[in-house]
Each structure stands twice: as C-alpha cells, then as structure tokens.
Amino acid sequence: MPKIQPEGEVPPASVPPQGKADRKPRSTGVVMLALMITMLLAMLDNMIVGTAMPTIVGDLGGLNHLSWVVTAYTLATAASTPIWGKLGDMYGRKGIFLTSIVIFLVGSALSGLAQSMGQLIGFRALQGLGAGGLVVGVMAIIGDLVPPRERGKYQGMMAAVMGVAMIGGPLAGGTLTDHLGWRWIFYINLPLGVIALTAVTAVLHLPKKRTEARIDYTGAGLLTAGITALVLITTWGGTEYDWVSAQILGLGVVAVASLVAFLYVERRAAEPVLPLHIFRSRNFSVITFVGFLVGFVMFGSLTFLPLYQQTVQGASATNSGLLLLPMLLTMLLVSLVVGRVTTETGKYRMFPIVGGVLLTAGMVLLGTMDTGTSRLTTGIYMAVLGAGMGFLMQLTMLIAQNSVEMKDMGVGSSSATLFRTLGGSFGVAILGVLFTHQVQDTMVEKAGDKGKAITSGGAQLEPSQLDKLPAGIRDAYAHAVSDGTHQVFLWGSLAAAVAFAASWFIKELPLRGAAPKAEDGGAAPVERAPVAETV
Structure with a gap:
C-alpha cells in the first residue's frame, strides 16, 4: 500500500513533486530577495536621512522642529510594530505585508514632495507607520516559510542587509544630496519598493486566513499611548525638557497609566493585540530582555563612535562611516556563520552566552580609548564588539x-522587534545624557567659562564649528569628547554584562523542523509552514 504523504511534510528527495522539483528553490529565492530589499528599505531610511538634514533645513527651514523629522518616523514605527504583527496573525501575512509596503512607499513619495517642515514631519510619520510592518512582516514571513532549524542562515542574510544599510546609508545620503538633491533620499525607495512589491505579489503564496474575532482596538490604543509616551520621554528628556520638568513627569504618568491599563485589558480581550501568554515561555521572556539590551548597546555605540572618530581622530563624516567597517563586517561574518552552524547542528544556547562575553569585552575596550588611540586600535576594538553583535542580533x-506557537508568529516577531527598538531608543537617550554631562564638565574643567559657553547649547559641535575655534579650545573639546565616549562605553558595558548574565537562563529547546539529513541518509521530514511557489 503506498505511503500517504502527511500534509505540510516535505516529500523525499527521490520522489519530487511533478513539475516543481526544480522550480520551488528559484521561487523561494525570489521571495527571499524581495524580503531582503524590503528589509533594506526599512533599515536604510533613518541612516540615509541623517546626512541630508542640514540641506533639508536650509531648503525648508524649521530648524527648531528638526528632531521631529526623525522622531515622527521612529515613533510611528515603534507604535505600529505590534499592531502589524497581530494583524498578520489574524488576517493573513501576505496582504498585511503588502499593505505596509504600499503605505511606506506613499509616505516616501510624499516626503520627497514636501514643501514645508510640517509637511515633511507628517509624511515621515506616515512612512514610519508603513515601516513598522516591514521588519515584522519580513521576519514573520521567514518564520512561516522556514522552520527554525533552517532559519538561522536566512536571518544571517538579513543581518547582512542591516550591515549594508549601516555602511551604505550615510554614503548614499551624502551622494544623493550632493548630486541629485535631498528629495531623492526618499524617491530612491520607490523603485526598490516596486520591485519588492511585484516579487512578493507574484511569487509568495501563503494560505489566506481570516478570524471572526474583533480587533482589540482598546488594547492597541493603550499600547500606542504607552509606547508614544516612552519614546517621547527618551527623545525629549534632558534635551528639549529637563528630566524633572512637568512635561517629562507628565509623560511618565501617561506611560505608566497606559501600560497598566493595557495589561488589564489584554487579560480579558478575546483576541489581544499582544497576547500575554507568550511571555509565559521563559525562553521568550529572557531573549526579549536580551534583545532590549542588545539594542541599547548597539544603537548607543553606533551613535557616538562616529562622533569620536570625527572629533578626536580627525576623520571626515564620510570616512567615519567607512571606519565602522571592522565592526559591521565582523558582525555580518559571525551572523552568517552562526546561522549556518545553527542550521546544521540545531544547537544555539552557547551563542548568546559567547555573544554576551564579546559584547561586554568590546564595550570595555572601547571605553579605554583616549585622545591618543589610533584608528587601527579602534578598529580592533570595534571588531570585537561586532563579533558580539553577530552572535546575538539575529539569534x-x-x-x-x-x-x-505558529499562530503567534506575528506577535512574537513584532514583540522581539519592538523591545529591540525600545532598547535602542533608551540607549541613545540615556547614554546621550551621560555623554553630554561629561563633555560639559570636562570643557568647564579644561577651558573654564569659554568651555561652558561653547557647550551650553549641546555637547555635539559640527566640524565647521570646530574649525573656527582656537587651538586650545579644540584640544579641550577633543579631550571632552574622549571623556564622554568613555562614559558611554563604560555604562554600555554594564548593560552588555547584564545581557551576558541573562543569556545563561536560556534553555536549549529543540528547534522545530528536523535536521537537513536524517541519520539513515534519507531526507528527514521537516515541520514546514506553506512555502513559496511559482504561479
């Protein structure tokens, strides 16, 4: 009697599905390429905008609202991330993902057409709303297409895309602004987005699903309010407003009240936007906390390393981006190797622990830098930090x-993404406050009232401003920045050490999906969700 192939199981290699044996890998490859382009869009946007901001302000004005060009995007992305994940779980991944791409592209086009700073901020918020669904959609679709046992190598590819965005973003932003105008930093998203949209529409086939449960609007609203308040606290605290000002304290009250009410609502919602039961898994709770700390360390270090390189080591803005290559290339290489080893062995518990050691060591080494540290030495230290991030980022x-569970793939992916995003936001804000205070203290110590006056409006000076300062003041500022980055990396190393300690609590649970080859030499059955197929 012929053996019946169970639904969802991969047929043995000796009996390929008729007419599709040689087509499925190509179609899956096309989908992965489209997902990589989409990830590039999401990661590239903030990196590419920064270098164009002076030109944008010169054209549109509104210097006092400059920070909102970034804040509006970040805020919309963070607030919408868990909602996109839940919508994908409820109504099907493909349609929700395509919707987020369209919203992102519309926001990009309108941002390029903006005629005032107010319009640009509004359109950036729309763009961020779409971006919230891009990263979640990519990770959740990979979760649907590929079992965890085989997923490491694909998530390593996504880590490579993140590195390309970090390296290429500032370079592309400067080049487009100088040669085509700042509006093209938004227009460049359109052809890439259309390619991704077309490929996903034509090749990605996932089962359509729709639940009769109502969307948890109350929970979504409370979560959005809480996240918005937290992001505004980290954005405004110590810069726009004092930490003990009525505005910051009021936002703190809003955040606490919203999140407490959110927890109450989610316990009773029929279809909660963020199911609390997923946090009953020890592994999920621990790795989400580790992801928060990784975001804290990574975005904090990436924010202040270029400033140190430009101010203390004399690198140009473009060269400071290239000088990050040791960290980013090491991160990419390690991510790819870790993904491959995880796929081949199914073992992963030691990787976060090793990553925690290297992350801590890298931050400690960077904390030893001073005004005499060479670029080569800095590059070695960054490579250690990059290796730590490579062990942790995609894992x-x-x-x-x-x-x-598979039914919670969207909210699981969005929760992990959200906590890493919030970690980055908190990292930049908290480490930024420490940096600013240390720079100001050192300037007062070395340059007296002149030093205090120079940094009274903020600790970061543009290269054009530095060139106009007397030699003695420039030297004092170089020492101040060196002292400031020392504080940043010292406190960042403590966060990395906590991540290392937390990693020991991860259990080695079997990855869903069998190894690529069974022990008897035959093809092992694999627990798969639906795969991409050609039309």
Missing part, C-alpha cells in the same frame, strides 16, 4: 520565534 529573533 534573538530565532529563539523568540521558536518559543511561540
């Missing part, structure tokens, strides 16, 4: 997805 998502 946090893999472990999070393996810790939830």
